[in-house]
Amino acid sequence: YAKQQGVNNYAFYSKEINELSKKRLSMEAALRRALDNNEFVLHYQPKIDLQTGKVKGCEALIRWDSPEMGMVPPFKFIPIAEESGLIVPIGTWVIEEACRQQVAWRQQGLGDLIVAVNVAGPQFNMNNLQQVICSAIEAAGMNPNFLKLEITEGMMMGDEDSLIKKLNDIKSYGPSFSIDDFGTGYSSLSYLKRFPLDELKVDRSFIIDVPKAKDDSAIVKAIIAMAHSLDLNVVAEGVEELEQLEFLKGLGCNVIQGFYFSKPLPAQAFAEFVRAGVDLVSATNT
Numbered sequence: 001y002a003k004q005q006g007v008n009n010y011a012f013y014s015k016e017i018n019e020l021s022k023k024r025l026s027m028e029a030a031l032r033r034a035l036d037n038n039e040f041v042l043h044y045q046p047k048i049d050l051q052t053g054k055v056k057g058c059e060a061l062i063r064w065d066s067p068e069m070g071m072v073p074p075f076k077f078i079p080i081a082e083e084s085g086l087i088v089p090i091g092t093w094v095i096e097e098a099c100r101q102q103v104a105w106r107q108q109g110l111g112d113l114i115v116a117v118n119v120a121g122p123q124f125n126m127n128n129l130q131q132v133i134c135s136a137i138e139a140a141g142m143n144p145n146f147l148k149l150e151i152t153e154g155m156m157m158g159d160e161d162s163l164i165k166k167l168n169d170i171k172s173y174g175p176s177f178s179i180d181d182f183g184t185g186y187s188s189l190s191y192l193k194r195f196p197l198d199e200l201k202v203d204r205s206f207i208i209d210v211p212k213a214k215d216d217s218a219i220v221k222a223i224i225a226m227a228h229s230l231d232l233n234v235v236a237e238g239v240e241e242l243e244q245l246e247f248l249k250g251l252g253c254n255v256i257q258g259f260y261f262s263k264p265l266p267a268q269a270f271a272e273f274v275r276a277g278v279d280l281v282s283a284t285n286t
């Protein structure tokens with residue numbers, strides 16, 4: 001009886017696994033079609049400079065505007081795109097689109113805004129990343145100093161000399177580098193002093209409970225102090241509350257990104273947000 005049940009269980013699981021891989025394959029095909037049909041869109045979340053009270057730029061965040069499923073958030077398709085390798089052409093499109101948009105905003109009189117794009121591991125590992133970036137910047141006619149690339153701690157592991165060369169080659173052309181989701185990786189901190197980085201983004205998980213949680217507050221305080229002593233700018237992600245903003249401002253955090261100011265917005269709405277400006281004085285009138 002037990003044996004029979006085992007066999008049934010096996011059949012049951014293997015059917016489930018089969019369904020899963022079928023789903024994955026059809027998702028992959030759908031992503032391929034989405035790229036061909038231009039179904040991806042970028043939304044832009046403002047990054048506010050606490051020193052000047054101005055919108056310094058934004059982070060470009062991808063969405064899939066699917067005719068069948070509506071607006072699909074990145075967590076539902078980025079992992080499959082990464083596993084299938086499709087993230088590479090999708091990522092190229094993101095860089096090209098972000099550069100075109102940066103120039104379009106400048107032409108609309110918004111000034112030169114720094115646009116940050118997320119770079120996935122497989123994309124970062126491609127030998128032609130520098131070429132992809134240069135082509136996108138040139139095709140858009142953009143000032144290369146206004147492109148920022150968000151990478152993660154995990155990508156800083158591997159042959160150090162070639163990683164440093166890769167970063168320097170791209171930086172020498174103009175773009176800057178930011179470490180995304182800082183504090184959630186398992187890499188050593190020593191790369192921070194050796195690699196040519198410009199910005200740290202403190203992960204949202206550390207920001208959520210400040211200033212109430214003493215441990216998170218201590219971690220955030222230490223990250224900001226360390227980053228500043230290494231000449232890195234600090235961005236706090238996921239700021240939703242005034243209390244968080246005030247705490248971060250008191251610690252000298254440079255830039256705020258979060259729902260407190262705005263969710264990621266379509267390009268046109270972002271332009272309106274920049275035009276309206278941010279009232280930081282009344283926000284932090286302490």
Ligand code: C2E
Nearest residue numbers: 061062073074094118119120238239240257258259260264
């Ligand atoms: P990320 O790069 O850390 O981006 C920040 C995420 O936090 C965004 O989610 C943003 O909407 C969300 N966020 C910002 N402020 C707040 C806040 O105050 N509260 C809350 N609850 N959330 C906030 P989103 O757009 O869903 O993107 C999720 C992740 O997907 C990104 O995390 C990034 O890892 C990935 N991603 C997005 N766009 C791209 C892309 O073009 N390429 C690649 N490779 N990955 C991308």
Ligand code: MG
Nearest residue numbers: 059118150180
């Ligand atoms: Mg990011």
Ligand code: MG
Nearest residue numbers: 180181201237
């Ligand atoms: Mg982030």
Ligand code: MG
Nearest residue numbers: 181203204237
């Ligand atoms: Mg994050």
